[in-house]
Amino acid sequence: MTRALAGPYATLLLAGLGAEVIKVEDPRGGDLARENSPYVGRDGVTVERAHADDVSISHLSRARGKQGVSLNLKAPGAQQLFQDLCRNADIVVENFTAGTADRLGVGYAAAREANPAIVYCSLSGFGADAPEGGKAMDVIIQALSGAMYTSGDPDAPPVRMGIPIADMLAPVFAVIGILAALEQRHRTGQGQHIDVSMLGALTSFVAIENWAALAAAGMPARTGLTVQRLSPFGVFECADGYVALVAVHEKLARGLFQAMGAPEMSDDPRFASRDARVANAVALEAKIAAWSRTLPTAEAVRLLEAQGVPAAPVRHPEEALTDPRVMARVETMAIAHPRYPHQADLRTSGIPIRFSEARTGFDETLPIAIGEHNRQIYGDLLGYDAARLEQLAKQGVI
Known part of the structure; x- marks a missing residue:
């Protein structure tokens, strides 16, 4: 009924x-x-x-x-x-x-x-x-x-x-x-x-996220296309669309910097550890976006996957429904x-x-x-x- x-x-x-x-x-x-x-x-x-x-x-x-x-x-x-x-x-x-x-x-x-x-x-x-x-x-x-x-x-x-x-x-x-x-x-x-x-x-x-704890820690709850408390994690603009990527852990972050052609970022104190990347998420995401905007989505995905970084193009629903x-x-x-x-x-x-x-x-x-x-x-x-x-x-x- x-x-x-x-x-x-x-x-x-x-x-x-x-x-x-x-x-x-x-x-x-x-x-x-x-x-x-x-x-x-x-x-x-x-x-x-x-x-x-x-x-x-x-x-x-x-x-x-x-x-x-x-x-x-x-x-x-x-x-x-x-x-x-x-x-x-x-x-x-x-x-x-x-x-x-x-x-x-x-x-x-x-x-x-x-x-x-x-x-x-x-x-x-x-x-x-x-x-x-x-x-x-x-x-x-x-x-x-x-x-x-x-x-x-x-x-x-x-x-x-x-x-x-x-x-x-x-x-x-x-x-x-x-x-x-x-x-x-x-x-x-x-x-x-x-x-x-x-x-x-x-x-x-x-409620699976503790919003009160985020507020107490001074971490913004709404961060747009990315999740800054897990940075780098989220969606970044490309020349012809958007790419989603996850580089939360150390190995993945190093893979991301390698894909960006900037392996030296691993030595930057702002990005050298997980907590540091979270604390400096705005600066880190700006660098990632500056890189991704120069590339077609397919090329960004290819470079990231070659370094073992989970990545995917952001698709429209019609395309997603016909995924083989x-x-x-x-x-x-x-x-x-x-x-x-x-x-x-x-x-x-x-x-x-x-x-x-x-x-x-x-x-x-x-x-x-x-x-x-x-x-x-x-x-x-x-x-x-x-x-x-x-x-x-x-x-x-x-």
Whole structure:
């Protein structure tokens, strides 16, 4: 019972790991992601939906491997269908705002009544115990977590991360919690409620750095493209782009100075030890930048790698998604509109985990229409006959 990104990404991960996922959508519009631009269809990729069977690329990506049913949770009788689904399920995932699932009669108590062994995961902005009505989107969580002030130059405005990091990070924790709860159930037979907060998930990552300690030591927290407390470490401008490099340890620093054609920098008291390089990071980074700006990115990378210094060009996302290494491991994968598969070359996320005795991947199922698999789920799985399905549809329940 999820929509938008955080919840659907959690269930997407479970689908890729082999779960049979049933996506429950409101028949009066379905998942919010269905309306996300751009779309793909008979005309290729478009900003606006031009045809009824155009599909949002967001939905195409996030609904992979899932069957879809429609269920109006506000309609009388919907709670009975929900409980019937729970009797046939191992896991329920919902990402309503706190309190909404209980108010609708589809919270953990209702699921547990139907199936005491159910593993029920609530994924919300501020936690299931937060006051009801606290809505959260990724940008709100980035703002509240402090993450926006961990990047950028010291005097720059806050920096919004270009990927929806809160929406993606919280569901990873949700899946970890679900799998741990399943393992506990294998031992005890008991289900339980898992509660994951987007704010808590992202703030826990921000907290891996001790910002108070940095301030007490007089070390700036925001240093732009580099991390001065690890200097030299970060991104430097080249003649045609940017290079990322790491030369934290003594051997790497000497390799960097050699690549720069300035081995004598190893004897400079300002750069002769790790602590000295950190203390003089501004001067050191200025010298590195003066060198890198004279070179094409590929040449800077070649010189650094020849000296054993970890280095890489800073790539645009389109290029990164087609890296042969990630493609070979199916960490990114192709997606296509099921009716117009050759209209666009699209790539999206895979499952970045490999197993020696299993494989990951997605079934071919995808709910293009809202309630596309009502007959299979309500009929074949739950045993509802055609007359009952027709009546539920007339009543607006499905």
